[in-house]
Amino acid sequence: MREPGRNRANPAASFNVSIGHLVATGHRMAEENIESPPSTTIKKPHHNRWLMLIAAFKLAQALLFIAIGVGALRLVGKDLGDILLKLAYHMRFNPESRFVNFVLDRAEFVTDRVLRRFSIGLFAYAALGMTEGIGLYLEKGWAEYMTLIITASFLPWEIYEVFRHVTAVRSGLLVVNVMVFLYLLKVVVERGKQKRGDGPPAK
Numbered sequence: 001m002r003e004p005g006r007n008r009a010n011p012a013a014s015f016n017v018s019i020g021h022l023v024a025t026g027h028r029m030a031e032e033n034i035e036s037p038p039s040t041t042i043k044k045p046h047h048n049r050w051l052m053l054i055a056a057f058k059l060a061q062a063l064l065f066i067a068i069g070v071g072a073l074r075l076v077g078k079d080l081g082d083i084l085l086k087l088a089y090h091m092r093f094n095p096e097s098r099f100v101n102f103v104l105d106r107a108e109f110v111t112d113r114v115l116r117r118f119s120i121g122l123f124a125y126a127a128l129g130m131t132e133g134i135g136l137y138l139e140k141g142w143a144e145y146m147t148l149i150i151t152a153s154f155l156p157w158e159i160y161e162v163f164r165h166v167t168a169v170r171s172g173l174l175v176v177n178v179m180v181f182l183y184l185l186k187v188v189v190e191r192g193k194q195k196r197g198d199g200p201p202a203k
Contacts, residue, residue, distance in 0.1 A: 048139060051187070054147070054180055055136035062129030069122035072115045080107045141191065148184040151177050 075083070081104050088100045132150070135143020158174045 048187075050183055051136050051139055051144075054183070055133045057176070057180070058129045058133035058136065058147070062126040062133060065122045065126040065129065069119040069126065072119045072122070076112045076115050080110050144184055144188055144191075148181065148188060151181045151184070155181065 132147045
């Protein structure tokens with residue numbers, strides 16, 4: 001015969017087991033929270049792709065001017081006429097043609113002093129282009145104004161050159177610079193409205 005109450009659960013023991021389980025669970029959750037901090041979503045900064053494209057164009061232009069300037073410096077102290085004549089033979093031009101004679105006649109006026117000044121001017125313009133490109137990449141307001149002013153100052157001369165003698169290169173550069181000018185003008189105007197609280201941010 002079974003003794004009464006043997007199969008009954010001990011209330012005190014059950015309560016102690018429950019408390020122990022809760023405490024152990026709490027410690028485990030605390031350790032997991034310490035070991036694995038909550039992940040935070042880091043938003044990547046949004047860049048204006050058109051400004052990035054203009055910046056790349058300005059930097060590429062600056063590198064081109066640097067290369068031309070270095071090439072001009074390498075001609076210092078050399079016979080430019082002899083170099084051009086060899087180039088004409090290499091490109092299979094007729095050395096007696098009017099075009100070759102015209103280039104050779106003009107080469108006599110290109111002295112070492114002229115080459116050095118030409119290189120310095122190219123390096124200065126390249127430095128300006130590098131400043132514009134880096135500033136636009138960083139989306140600085142001063143770079144937008146600088147590029148806008150410089151581009152606008154060259155537009156009349158570029159238009160005159162296109163009307164004087166139309167070429168694909170001149171026409172292409174004019175179209176690109178006009179588009180750059182119009183877009184930067186739009187960005188500057190919208191940024192001004194944004195500062196006054198009159199419109200959405202520039203895109």
